[in-house]
Amino acid sequence: MNTENFGSSERLVTAAYVRQGAQGRRGHELLLRALLEQGKCPEDGWDESTIELFLHELAIMDSNNFLGNCGVGEREGRVASGLVARRHYRLIHGIGRSGDISAVQPKAAGSSLLNKLTNSVVLDIIKQAGVRTVTNCFVVPMATGMSLTLCFLTLRHKRPKAKYIIWPRIDQKSCFKSMITAGFEPVVIENVLEGDELRTDTEAVEAKVKALGAENILCVHSTTSCFAPRKTFLPLRTSTAPPNLVSSVNLVCIGVLHPDHLLKKKKKKTNTELEMFSYLSSELKKLADLHNERLLDTPHNPISLAMSLKNLDENNDVAVTQLGSMLFTRQVSGARVVPRGSVQTVNNYTFKGFMSHANDYSCAYLNAASAIGIKKQDVDIFLKRLDKCLKASRKGKEKSVNEICTSNTGTEQCEDQKIQT
Secondary structure (H helix, E strand, C coil), rough: CCHHHHHHHHCCCHHHHHHHHHHHHHHHHHHHHHHHCCCCCCCCCCHHHHHHHHHHHHHCCCCCHHHCCCCCCCCCCCCCCCHHHHHHCCCCCCEECCCCCCCCCCEEHHHHHHHHHHHHHHHHHHCCCCCCCCCCCCCCCCCCHHHHHHHHHHHHHCCCCCCCEEEECCCHHHHHHHHHCCEEEECCCCEEECCCEEEHHHHHHHHHHHHHCCHHHHECCCCCCCCCEECCCCCCCCCCCHHHHHHHHHHHHHHHCCCHHEEEEEEEHHHHHHHHHHHHHHHHHHHHCCCCCCCCEEECCCCEEEEEEECCHHHHHHHHHHHHHHHHHHHCCEEEEEEECCCCEEEEEEEECCCCCCCCCCCCCEECCCCCCCHCCCCHHHHHHHHHHHHHHHHHHHHHHHHHHCCCCHHHHHHHHHHCC
């Protein structure tokens, strides 16, 4: 609706009402104008109606959405499924041109504009996060491994003699493969055990830097996020939809907010997260005690928890992994079990105790996390189903022992097994 259309509408609807509607639209347009002129993340997040209006306005700027368009090229933004088209707001053409991902696509002015705005808004967020010296950025569809690989290849220009990357161990394949793909030799630093918690061996890192020579080391490839019992955890992942669309929508929806509002919002959110973490921790500890297990002591991980599985025949990987399967088939997602005997070879490097971040962790365990958005209902249902699965696993173990004893009656070994269970 433009000025002429609003004027024409006054012949059908009372003029005062039309003007009121025009003022309402004007409010949306002022937000769009501010974003286009400033290229910064809005201080206050937009509502969904503004975001949808903006995306539809951009989409009709792409040639595949022109009324009466006739496309005879090999790249015309055609989509077989209307569902897919609607999911992407009909922004089908994509961005960039051959050899230049940041170039404007002539047939997709709307998509190109969205891409430029997304990069500008993300740059603004990076600067507000404290990286004031950054001058440019672009959003591309890459996950952990490829992003790290490109970072390492970029760093190679600054340290051309480097051939090693020091890597405090974290059992995540993409992190490890990225170093190999970039052409560097990983130097694995095993973690140190402090109580139940695994911590980075900073002394070993320092010693290895001195031994290899700083000029021969590209970087220390560490992590700030992990499952318990390793310190800290990654709480949030992004969508698999187009990155420029997802990033721009998320950012303009959340907004930056003024510092005072942001602090209050952060404090409120933090309190809620702490309450849920405390609730999960206390209830999981009760359940662990009930099954003669224990909640591992990991004080430096504020989101992820771990419960031992010593009584689940931990020397038998099948019994431990079966618990994970039982939980998954009962619609419990996110919880993972870690057996002791797992061995994994990644790019000719063999890791013992893979997934536990250590060669020989003290016990098999189960992970659960209180990440952003978790509800009390999630915790209650998880604990209820975990309790049932543990009881079922115990019954299965007792049944196996009884069967063995039946076939070997009279032996002291069978009696001992019954007592232990």
